Each structure stands twice: as structure tokens, then as C-alpha cells.
Amino acid sequence: MISLCPSCNKKNRIPAANLLDRVICGSCKAEIPPPSEPIEADPALFEEVIKEAKVPVLVDFWAGWCGPCVMVAPFVRDAAKKAAGRAIVLKVNTEDHPDLAVRFRVQSIPNFVVFRNGIVRRQKAGLASPEQILSWLEVDG
Numbered sequence: 001m002i003s004l005c006p007s008c009n010k011k012n013r014i015p016a017a018n019l020l021d022r023v024i025c026g027s028c029k030a031e032i033p034p035p036s037e038p039i040e041a042d043p044a045l046f047e048e049v050i051k052e053a054k055v056p057v058l059v060d061f062w063a064g065w066c067g068p069c070v071m072v073a074p075f076v077r078d079a080a081k082k083a084a085g086r087a088i089v090l091k092v093n094t095e096d097h098p099d100l101a102v103r104f105r106v107q108s109i110p111n112f113v114v115f116r117n118g119i120v121r122r123q124k125a126g127l128a129s130p131e132q133i134l135s136w137l138e139v140d141g
């Protein structure tokens with residue numbers, strides 16, 4: 001995936017498998033920290049992260065018209081920040097990528113799916129508390 005270097009703003013291509021390793025900017029050699037915010041995923045990025053990430057991946061299926069999705073978004077962002085370096089949070093817009101929603105039987109949103117090593121470990125539809133969302137990112141093994 002593409003990450004912006006916080007020091008020089010140059011784009012760096014980082015394989016999903018290495019997202020949480022020490023990554024050095026190809027341009028200025030500064031260290032690029034692991035993602036601490038939800039990442040908007042298209043199908044290609046989704047596949048790459050789900051398959052290659054070495055940590056739990058929480059996917060938030062959402063849409064702009066969905067009130068509860070908007071309500072829960074700050075909790076998702078907060079969880080991504082607190083779990084930075086230990087988990088990855090993706091967001092999938094179900095209007096832009098309905099194929100992904102169908103594939104994971106997302107019938108109502110918000111819908112949270114937790115993957116570990118490419119396998120669905122947990123799935124929950126509806127509103128969730130900040131504590132719940134954070135606890136989903138602690139999936140082991």
C-alpha cells in the first residue's frame with residue numbers, strides 16, 4: 001500500500017506484510033510509523049492487507065448515508081490510534097465496493113469484520129462501544 005512519509009510527504013510503497021515493521025522512507029530515510037488511522041480500502045488494498053498483515057485487521061463496512069456508521073466512526077478512529085502497531089483498521093465504503101459487502105454477507109451496516117491470517121474471526125453488525133471495538137483488535141493466534 002502507499003503511505004505518505006510524515007517527514008518529507010513523499011509516497012512510499014509498503015507491502016502490507018511489512019506495515020508494522022520499521023519502515024524507512026526511500027527518499028529522506030526518516031522512519032514511517034505504523035498506521036494509526038483507519039485506511040480507506042479498495043478491493044486490491046483489502047486483499048493485500050487481509051492476506052498479508054501479521055496482526056488482526058478490523059474492517060468497518062460503512063456508507064455515508066448510514067447514521068449509525070457516522071456515529072461509530074470516531075470510535076473506530078480512536079481504536080485505530082490506540083491499537084497502532086498491534087492491529088490494522090480498514091474502512092470499506094459499501095456504496096463504492098458493493099462486491100466486498102456481498103462477499104462477506106454484509107446485510108446491514110455498520111458491520112465489523114475482524115480477520116486474522118486471512119480468516120474471519122468475528123463479525124458483528126450494528127452500533128458498538130469504543131471498548132468493544134478495541135477488544136476486537138486484541139484477537140490472538
Ligand SMILES: [Zn+2]
Nearest residue numbers: 005008025028
Ligand atoms: Zn521521507
